[in-house]
Amino acid sequence: MFDHIAQPISYQHIELPSSVHLDIKRIDLIHPQISGNKFFKLKYNLLAAKQQGLSTILTFGGAYSNHIAATAYTAHLFGLHSIGIIRGEELANKPLNPTLEKAQILGMQLHFVSRNEYRLRNNENYLQQLHLQFPETFIIPEGGTNELAVQGCQEILSQRDLEQYDVICCAVGTGGTISGLIERSAPHQKVLGFSALKGDFLQQEIQQWTKKQNWSLTDAYCCGGYAKTSPELFAFIESFEAKYAVPLEPIYTGKMMFGLFDLIKNHYFPEGTRILAIHSGGLQADIRNKSHQ
Numbered sequence: 001m002f003d004h005i006a007q008p009i010s011y012q013h014i015e016l017p018s019s020v021h022l023d024i025k026r027i028d029l030i031h032p033q034i035s036g037n038k039f040f041k042l043k044y045n046l047l048a049a050k051q052q053g054l055s056t057i058l059t060f061g062g063a064y065s066n067h068i069a070a071t072a073y074t075a076h077l078f079g080l081h082s083i084g085i086i087r088g089e090e091l092a093n094k095p096l097n098p099t100l101e102k103a104q105i106l107g108m109q110l111h112f113v114s115r116n117e118y119r120l121r122n123n124e125n126y127l128q129q130l131h132l133q134f135p136e137t138f139i140i141p142e143g144g145t146n147e148l149a150v151q152g153c154q155e156i157l158s159q160r161d162l163e164q165y166d167v168i169c170c171a172v173g174t175g176g177t178i179s180g181l182i183e184r185s186a187p188h189q190k191v192l193g194f195s196a197l198k199g200d201f202l203q204q205e206i207q208q209w210t211k212k213q214n215w216s217l218t219d220a221y222c223c224g225g226y227a228k229t230s231p232e233l234f235a236f237i238e239s240f241e242a243k244y245a246v247p248l249e250p251i252y253t254g255k256m257m258f259g260l261f262d263l264i265k266n267h268y269f270p271e272g273t274r275i276l277a278i279h280s281g282g283l284q285a286d287i288r289n290k291s292h293q
Contacts, residue, residue: 002043006030019271020264028281036281037177038070040152041144049138056081060121060142064099066282067144072103082108087118145176150209153180162186165276171252175202179209191215194256198225221259227251252282
């Protein structure tokens, strides 16, 4: 149902002025609409909805959510209805931005809720209310992270990846992608996550999904918080794209590569370390292209 729509995944070697070996795994190119980690997160969720005979997918996101865009497209592709619970009731009376407009064109019903209500998105009573309000609905959490997403994200790493690399790097938002990578990783490998958010709560989230200990998380390159940026980050992204012709966005993959290059420059990795960086997509939410920023 899912794998036949995937494009071949390529690797891009990044030349560095050091003995560290760096490749980027371009899962951002796996599908033009269901990009990167969203492809793997949604795969088993959609299969489960189909197997349970449910006709509608409901999920949560902000106004520029990659997850909302990918879910709308995926549901449309496989003949399911979709509902998006969108943070910010004030958006209901404003023109839709390109992300939400695209989701609506694909058939997603948009329900704008207050920020207070949105905070209940993981509350069991609130989820039960949504099930009553929208029957025959399969609910996927914000960002897509649940047990089925972690299962899907294990498939990001191939047997070749387990054999040829010492370190796996990825951006971290809700913790699902890195949890799948950790679960799949080989005993000799270290998984290093670059958090897009400030704070250590993601450590606890990840520990829900894996008991393995071969991983670490840093928020040193989040620029102060989710979707926050800095002139240094933008300068790095511009330079990186010009040199390597790999597109980055400043919320997830841009921060990961910014941090990874800084660690390499400061000799964090032993000589000869073989690093695989996962390009998890997210380019539709590039805030450099948004008029309000």
